């Protein structure tokens with residue numbers, strides 16, 4: 001019996017053909033991930049752009065007939081390719097595109113990570129999620145110098161503090177319906193939280209869409225400094241934790257849009273003189289995507305846009321930051337000409 005195909009324009013709808021579904025419908029990973037887990041979000045949200053989430057590292061191999069065409073579509077990365085990472089700041093030449101601070105409000109570079117040998121968030125049990133939290137927080141509390149900080153469990157955070165941290169872009173939002181349908185919000189807020197240093201320039205989200213979102217951020221457009229801080233932090237954390245990764249796909253993440261570098265490098269940039277179309281055209285030319293002031297599924301407030309690299313797989317971390325620097329300089333030049 002052929003199943004009804006997912007509706008809408010998602011990559012899931014495009015690539016989950018009846019033949020692919022017949023091939024995959026009885027497969028189960030060693031952690032118990034089935035096809036229904038992988039496609040739940042896209043079935044529940046026909047307006048999804050992608051529509052799938054991996055339940056563990058093995059999902060990317062066992063359900064490759066569905067994931068590979070989606071990965072090729074989104075990243076332009078064929079199944080014969082192998083991802084290469086480069087986190088060495090010495091290889092980055094990204095002069096500050098806004099040294100006078102007239103346009104760029106702030107710069108943020110994050111990577112997603114999941115611990116090796118655990119399921120991912122969509123099928124983690126409450127107990128496993130608490131073990132992940134304890135393991136990650138233990139590693140973070142061993143950091144020193146600029147990276148030293150404190151962990152704040154969401155369950156112990158008062159609503160006003162939480163709202164302020166979200167408004168100030170330091171903490172993840174709640175209630176994303178795509179994450180909800182994927183099972184990533186189960187047992188919320190249990191074993192979720194935020195680690196940050198004194199200056200909130202180094203932060204780690206624990207057990208949101210991925211088990212770790214490791215973040216370096218600061219006001220202004222010094223991309224080199226933000227990248228160097230992140231690289232230092234990752235060097236320290238790689239000594240303390242083992243992350244899920246594969247030779248072919250790099251770092252492995254819940255959503256296939258985050259594979260490879262798992263990096264989003266972004267600027268919040270004020271461009272009052274440019275239309276949305278002009279901004280989109282320049283961003284597209286530099287492989288960048290434009291989002292609202294509070295990121296995914298948000299609008300620009302006060303003319304501040306979130307501009308970041310679209311692709312994360314098949315380019316290196318250095319290349320992703322270099323593209324952002326070049327694209328940001330192009331947007332600023334266009335803005336300066338607009339007045």
Ligand code: ADP
Pocket residue numbers: 106107108110166169170171172173217264266267268293294295296306
């Ligand atoms: P992702 O999960 O891909 O990192 P999200 O949209 O879920 O993106 O969350 C990103 C968060 O980081 C949002 O709160 C957004 O406001 C914030 N953010 C993104 N770029 C910047 C930036 N350059 N400066 C400050 N905050 C940023």
Ligand code: DAR
Pocket residue numbers: 010047048049050051052178209255257296
């Ligand atoms: N909203 C989901 C995921 C898109 C990529 N964003 C992530 N992973 N946060 C969709 O399929 O549209």
Ligand code: MG
Pocket residue numbers: 209296
């Ligand atoms: Mg997000």
